Amino acid sequence: MNEQDFLAGYDPSAYPSTAITVDVVALTIREGALHLLLIRRGQPPYQGHWALPGGFVQPDEDLTTGARRELAEETGLGGDRLRRVHLEQLASYGAPDRDPRMRIVSVAHLAFAPDLPDPVADSDADEAGWLPVTALPSRQLAFDHARIVDDGLERARSKLEYTPLATRFLGPEFTIAELRGVYETVWGHPLHAGNFHRKVLSVPGFVESTGGNTERGGARGGPRARLYRAGDARLLHPALLRPAREETVR
Amino acid sequence: MNEQDFLAGYDPSAYPSTAITVDVVALTIREGALHLLLIRRGQPPYQGHWALPGGFVQPDEDLTTGARRELAEETGLGGDRLRRVHLEQLASYGAPDRDPRMRIVSVAHLAFAPDLPDPVADSDADEAGWLPVTALPSRQLAFDHARIVDDGLERARSKLEYTPLATRFLGPEFTIAELRGVYETVWGHPLHAGNFHRKVLSVPGFVESTGGNTERGGARGGPRARLYRAGDARLLHPALLRPAREETVR
DNA sequence: CGGCGTCCCTCTCAGGTTGAGAATTACTCT
DNA sequence: AGAGTAATTCTCAACCTGAGAGGGACGCCG
Structure with a gap:
């Protein structure tokens, strides 16, 4: 019926x-x-x-x-x-x-x-x-x-790979390091700062520069970081892939 | 209470x-x-x-x-x-x-x-x-x-990228060309036969050889193809990526 | 103030993957 | 037998990634 x-x-x-x-x-x-x-x-x-x-x-x-x-x-x-x-x-x-x-x-x-x-x-x-x-x-x-x-949680981890939704965990303006922090927190392991930086800036529409900098350096030193806001891309091409894990459910 | x-x-x-x-x-x-x-x-x-x-x-x-x-x-x-x-x-x-x-x-x-x-x-x-x-x-x-x-349909296209579910459109045994046909049909455009072949065989657990061949060559000629069955992987690592299209904003 | 450590950002380099084209060979059809 | 088709393998350049390193700006502590 x-x-x-x-x-x-x-x-x-x-x-x-x-x-x-x-x-x-x-x-x-x-x-x-x-x-x-x-x-x-x-x-x-x-x-x-x-x-x-x-x-x-x-x-x-x-x-x-x-x-x-x-x-x-x-x-x-x-x-x-x-x-x-x-x-x-x-x-x-x-x-x-x-x-x-x-x-x-x-x-x-x-x-x-x-x-x-x-x-x-x-x-x-x-x-x-x-x-x-x-x-x-x-x-x-x-x-x-x-x-x-x-x-x-699994959906969230996966969404961070191919969408720019990591920016939704942050305020309207953020630094690349803060964005990296989101990925590290959600995925649960540290990422290579230099490679992450290169990758984020190379994906079209992920982030765009505001032209500004943070007021201060990090709490324990370091230079002032550039500020970015979320870009207009809905999907990341190419995606940021999670480091390969030994998952392979067999 | x-x-x-x-x-x-x-x-x-x-x-x-x-x-x-x-x-x-x-x-x-x-x-x-x-x-x-x-x-x-x-x-x-x-x-x-x-x-x-x-x-x-x-x-x-x-x-x-x-x-x-x-x-x-x-x-x-x-x-x-x-x-x-x-x-x-x-x-x-x-x-x-x-x-x-x-x-x-x-x-x-x-x-x-x-x-x-x-x-x-x-x-x-x-x-x-x-x-x-x-x-x-x-x-x-x-x-x-x-x-x-x-x-x-969008989910189906996406699933073919990172799972071996394309094999579910086929019988228990199939050739690489038949598998490529599934991708071409669902994604809607032709794929490079040589590269597809290389990729499928290089992804662990996607397909495994049965050792057999087709009885005949293709309808219009060509050699007999090797037969494969679905492997035991649930996810494809690394994924087969769809050819990049112009940014798809739904 | 000066030294030390932190950390943003960039660069290099080796290794792997991809896209494109082509060669080789085994078939079918006429 | 010859022409055409297609499975499989190769080559090569372009690109991307992971890993490491370095310059330089900055905060903290003495």
Whole structure:
């Protein structure tokens, strides 16, 4: 039976109820470490566990709009601050038993944010905060959120290779070294500063010079660095490839 | 309130209910052209228009399971034939007005199939068939399916770069030239035969030799080709890159 | 203020990969 | 048998990458 026939002949409300939620894997970089926005649940199920921010999609809103709204609510941000956050759909999760209450399909989203202030507790008085992804209480994440986080992290690592989205973790102006720091943090290992510099400047549309310099050198010395802003490319050609790892799943 | 009490008193119908469907962008290669599985709708809305195969997710099945079931129903296939089809989640589509009847979120999937027999009309007597993707009646696809197909095609082109999934369009044994044909068909332009050959054999785990040869040379001459089967790599390192096109801003 | 260490930015060089063309050889078709 | 086709291998120049090094600007500490 397909959807058309079903709808033509049956009352939709008679069908077993299914709900749609959006969840957000929101990443940012704080103090050189990758952080994830999590909410501590104040109510069952999984009371006291950390969970991804999210909630039901409103009847009149698109999936991505819903995700952005949830992100705004949980971070307490709005306007310009939120507009600089990159948001994209990640994947949907719909195992029949993933939520003990009822059938819930979650459309997960992935967000890259510049360093944001600590979130404020929402109306349910749930605790919320940015937690470093190393040291995640992985066994204690609610529902299947550990899996969603894993998928989001892998997607983030991959996106940095072929898109300029690393700039979304930074402010409007940044140095090449700061950009390198994003890659090193997300990928989890150091990069060759000279080669990275050469590569970034050689990819058309990745960054463009503002003409300015930092006010000071680095905290421990070094010259003032040139400032750049994000270019207009949507894709990096050629891509920045992650150093080859011994992954080869066999 | 503990979790048991909470679940006992939980009323699912208190939350906005939305229907969930799975749709499948199923691709195959016939006579050197990329084909897409479509169903002609027998009832309104969009009566007479072509639509992606799909339907409601059953209460007890996972999203991907539902997609595989729909694909089996629409192609009339099962067992081994279907097991060789690659199926993955593509994206979810949930604009509030994408279906005129009610709020329906569709979790779209992407399938790569070897050449399959023509589908049989299902119980509703809707027409079904493999249509070449060039010459698609793009304005006549139902709902937002044209958009879903576009996304699926782009994903397919991209997947061929960094995964060995091109082999899923072929039988268990194939020649390098047949594999090159898959790439040329999906990417839409010819590749350098010598370079492709060198590259495929140099990527670890992409293909492995069966030791055999084709029975005959090509239809218009040429030597017998060596036969290969898919290797055990899940990812291609280094990837086969598409020839650089002019910056594609979607 | 002067010395030391840091770090931005550039350069070099060897090794690997790619794109383009071509040679070799084994076939099919007429 | 001859012409044409295509699988496979080679060559070569251009490009890209990883690794190391050096010049020079700058902060910190004594």
